[in-house]
Amino acid sequence: DAKTTQPPSMDCAEGRAANLPCNHSTISGNEYVYWYRQIHSQGPQYIIHGLKNNETNEMASLIITEDRKSSTLILPHATLRDTAVYYCIVRVPGSARQLTFGSGTQLTVLP
Amino acid sequence: DAGVIQSPRHEVTEMGQEVTLRCKPISGHDYLFWYRQTMMRGLELLIYFNNNVPIDDSGMPEDRFSAKMPNASFSTLKIQPSEPRDSAVYFCASSFGGRGGQETQYFGPGTRLLVL
Numbered sequence: 430d431a432k433t434t435q436p437p438s439m440d441c442a443e444g445r446a447a448n449l450p451c452n453h454s455t456i457s458g459n460e461y462v463y464w465y466r467q468i469h470s471q472g473p474q475y476i477i478h479g480l481k482n483n484e485t486n487e488m489a490s491l492i493i494t495e496d497r498k499s500s501t502l503i504l505p506h507a508t509l510r511d512t513a514v515y516y517c518i519v520r521v522p523g524s525a526r527q528l529t530f531g532s533g534t535q536l537t538v539l540p
Numbered sequence: 541d542a543g544v545i546q547s548p549r550h551e552v553t554e555m556g557q558e559v560t561l562r563c564k565p566i567s568g569h570d571y572l573f574w575y576r577q578t579m580m581r582g583l584e585l586l587i588y589f590n591n592n593v594p595i596d597d598s599g600m601p602e603d604r605f606s607a608k609m610p611n612a613s614f615s616t617l618k619i620q621p622s623e624p625r626d627s628a629v630y631f632c633a634s635s636f637g638g639r640g641g642q643e644t645q646y647f648g649p650g651t652r653l654l655v656l
Contacts, residue, residue: 472631472647527585
């Protein structure tokens with residue numbers, strides 16, 4: 430799996446959009462970008478994934494640059510419950526079953 | 541769907557005792573994973589199953605750990621005998637592989653194990 434780089438921490442005001450960046454400059458053509466988060470004392474939670482097109486679901490939007498070397502997870506209206514560690518993972522589906530979580534970004538939503 | 545269900549949510553036991561953790565995957569999922577999370581080592585994959593068959597158990601720490609999946613809706617992770625260093629949060633996750641599927645792993649709430 431390609432290596433990813435994320436800022437260690439970010440703050441966001443409640444109600445504002447949270448934009449979490451991820452660099453994956455060595456991503457290969459068949460690797461997808463996955464985002465998970467882990468709220469304190471809970472299991473990791475799947476958020477969204479994509480290959481090259483922007484994706485949106487009920488939780489977030491994923492913007493992948495045209496060269497696919499970086500992406501941004503957007504939480505459109507952050508709430509206090511979105512405070513968590515967010516992980517960006519790059520992998521080929523089916524290539525290796527283990528999800529490898531890096532250090533992630535600690536997002537703190539401030540009231 | 542209720543999601544991945546794990547029991548117990550918390551377990552406190554004494555060194556040397558047997559511990560059994562249980563997991564019910566999401567219905568229809570054909571992959572099941574057992575992970576362990578500690579502050580020191582982060583999230584580690586212990587073992588995973590495909591269609592109830594263990595595929596990779598290279599992450600199982602030692603012979604004290606064993607895992608079974610007797611049917612598609614149930615799996616156990618057993619530690620016998622338990623040791624203080626086994627204290628961790630154990631997560632079960634499941635996914636649907638499918639043909640060319642983009643499997644996404646869904647995690648349970650975890651079992652917080654403390655071995656005294």
